[in-house]
Amino acid sequence: xxxxxxxIRPVKKSGDTLGISFGVxxxxxxxxDFKTNHFEIxxxxxxxxxxxxxxxxxxxxxxISGTVIPHxxxxxxxxxxxxxxxxxxxxxxxxxxxxSSGHTMWIPHVRATAICNFDLxxxxxxxxxxxxxxxxxxxxxxxxxxxxxxxxxxDTSSFLSHPEWxxxxxxxxxxxxxxxxCPELYGDITYTITIKRLTPLYTRAFATPCVLLALxxxxxxxxxxxxxxxxxxxxxxFVCLSVLLLMFEMTLPSAFSALxxxxxxxxxxxxxxxxxxxxTTITSSIWYHSPSxxxxxxxxxxxVDCCGRIVCVSTTSHYLMNTAEVSMTHIHxxxxxxxxxxxxxxxxxxxxxxxxxxxxxxxxxxxRLLFIVFLAISIVLSVAIMG
Numbered sequence: 165x166x167x168x169x170x171x172i173r174p175v176k177k178s179g180d181t182l183g184i185s186f187g188v189x190x191x192x193x194x195x196x197d198f199k200t201n202h203f204e205i206x207x208x209x210x211x212x213x214x215x216x217x218x219x220x221x222x223x224x225x226x227x228i229s230g231t232v233i234p235h236x237x238x239x240x241x242x243x244x245x246x247x248x249x250x251x252x253x254x255x256x257x258x259x260x261x262x263x264s265s266g267h268t269m270w271i272p273h274v275r276a277t278a279i280c281n282f283d284l285x286x287x288x289x290x291x292x293x294x295x296x297x298x299x300x301x302x303x304x305x306x307x308x309x310x311x312x313x314x315x316x317x318x319d320t321s322s323f324l325s326h327p328e329w330x331x332x333x334x335x336x337x338x339x340x341x342x343x344x345x346c347p348e349l350y351g352d353i354t355y356t357i358t359i360k361r362l363t364p365l366y367t368r369a370f371a372t373p374c375v376l377l378a379l380x381x382x383x384x385x386x387x388x389x390x391x392x393x394x395x396x397x398x399x400x401x402f403v404c405l406s407v408l409l410l411m412f413e414m415t416l417p418s419a420f421s422a423l424x425x426x427x428x429x430x431x432x433x434x435x436x437x438x439x440x441x442x443x444t445t446i447t448s449s450i451w452y453h454s455p456s457x458x459x460x461x462x463x464x465x466x467x468v469d470c471c472g473r474i475v476c477v478s479t480t481s482h483y484l485m486n487t488a489e490v491s492m493t494h495i496h497x498x499x500x501x502x503x504x505x506x507x508x509x510x511x512x513x514x515x516x517x518x519x520x521x522x523x524x525x526x527x528x529x530x531x532r533l534l535f536i537v538f539l540a541i542s543i544v545l546s547v548a549i550m551g
Contacts, residue, residue, distance in 0.1 A: 170239045173307065174215040174266075181306055184241050185212040186298065187313035188355055190331070192324040194275065196282070196292070198416055202249055203280035203294045205357075208322075210313055211241055212269045219266035230263045235270055238262070241308065246297040246352065250277040284416060287424045288366030291332070292359050299352030305340055310351050312336055318355050328365075333358040370415075370426060373408055375546040377401050378433045382542055384440045385535035389451045389527065394444045402437045405430055429549045436538060443534060447527040464522060475532035 175182050189208040196203055218238065222229045238260055245251050252275045260270040280294035300308045318334035335356045340349050380401055387394045409430045416424070 168217050168238070170237065172239065173303070174213070174217055174239050176216060181309050182213060182303075183309050183311060184243075185313045186210065186243065186310050186353055187315075187319060188296065188298070188336075189319040189321070190323050190334075190357070191273075193326045193329055193359070196280075196329070198282050198284065201279055201282060202277050203292075204275070204277045206254075207274050207276055208271050209243065209274055209298075210269070210271050210319075211243060212267065212313065213241065215239065215262070215266045215268045217266070218262045218268060220264050222264045228264070230261060232259045233262050235260045235272075238268065240270060242301045242303070243298055243310075244301045245276055245278060246299060247279050247295065248276060249279055250275075252276075283422065284424045285422045287416065287426055288361060288363050288370060290361050292329075292361075294357050294359070296355040296357070297352050298355070299350060304346070304348035305351035306348065308351075310338065310353050312338070312353065318357060328362055329359045330362055331357065332360050370408065370412060371549060374405070374426065374429055374433065375549065377404055377408075378429070378436070378542040378546055379539075381433065381436050381440060382535045382539040384444065385531040385538065389448055394448070395441060398437050398441045398444065402434060402441075405434050405437070409434075426549055429545055432545060433542075436541065440534075440538070443530070447530055450523055451527050458522075463526075471529050471533060475529055475536075 173182055187210040189210060191206040191208060194204040194206055215238065218233075235258060240260075254273045254275055258270075258272050260268055262268050276296070278294060278296055280292070282292055284290055299310065316336040318336065320331055320334060323331065333356075337354050337356075339352050339354055341352065342349050380397070384394050384397050384401075387397060409427070412427060412430065
């Protein structure tokens with residue numbers, strides 16, 4: 165090592181290009197921080213180059229053809245991760261292996277935190293694409309030429325499986341770029357890592373409860389008005405959706421480049437519940453306080469007669485039920501054989517009950533029609549979020 169100058173690029177002439185074979189081995193995925201857009205991984209940076217100053221004749225040194233030299237005693241490429249938030253060499257004492265031909269290999273163990281723009285639109289069925297851009301910090305492409313080691317991709321043969329993420333694809337591409345600061349061209353190798361989320365946990369925690377709650381929304385219209393439980397069911401569903409939305413906000417950042425579909429699903433389901441509660445309030449008011457004025461003919465023909473047949477609602481049964489109640493009351497009072505005035509009063513009461521039955525039939529028709537509509541909406545939303 166006498167006379168060796170580690171600060172000088174190891175080329176015989178200043179105009180020569182030093183070739184560096186570069187590769188990345190992915191060891192593990194340490195963390196994905198969606199709030200800060202940080203992609204933290206553990207990697208090995210494989211770097212190989214020819215240093216003519218470190219060559220020797222093996223026969224002059226008892227046949228030694230290779231040796232290990234501390235990395236701080238030789239020239240090293242200044243390869244940097246351009247889109248790094250942090251780059252930590254986990255073992256700075258890692259030596260370089262030098263062969264008698266001058267061929268040098270240095271593979272440091274690095275914990276890299278890269279900046280990655282995450283797309284959470286399809287959470288929890290999302291796929292993330294992150295880039296690692298490596299290049300020389302000071303040397304242009306004519307001084308240091310980066311090339312791939314054997315294959316244009318990330319080496320995943322030593323990858324330790326992650327419980328939440330699975331690697332689906334990796335690529336590598338050599339780029340030549342001119343920066344505004346300098347007239348020379350600078351080269352870099354950009355590695356692209358595509359990872360897909362393993363969804364069982366998030367499906368059980370977020371997607372499945374929301375889908376089940378959404379399917380409960382149409383059932384509000386099948387609850388009998390007499391039970392007075394429609395509003396309670398709607399409020400219960402609304403509260404459950406609110407709790408799930410709070411849990412979702414705690415899991416993911418509050419600011420998104422694109423709103424996740426599941427968040428829109430939560431909001432859409434809450435809107436449906438609100439509409440259901442409004443309609444329930446109106447129909448309950450009509451049921452318990454039936455208008456005394458007859459129903460307009462056009463409304464009666466469309467809703468009660470036409471739509472009523474479709475959803476199996478008939479005014480006849482309600483009219484008979486109500487008139488039967490009136491008749492039983494009259495008989496109980498001893499008026500079954502009463503005079504004509506009692507009969508007239510009976511007819512007026514029956515006519516009033518018939519009008520009330522029509523309005524009540526209208527509420528049932530509306531409930532059953534909205535049940536079909538909301539069931540279709542809930543199924544479409546559920547298929548969209550689960551797909």
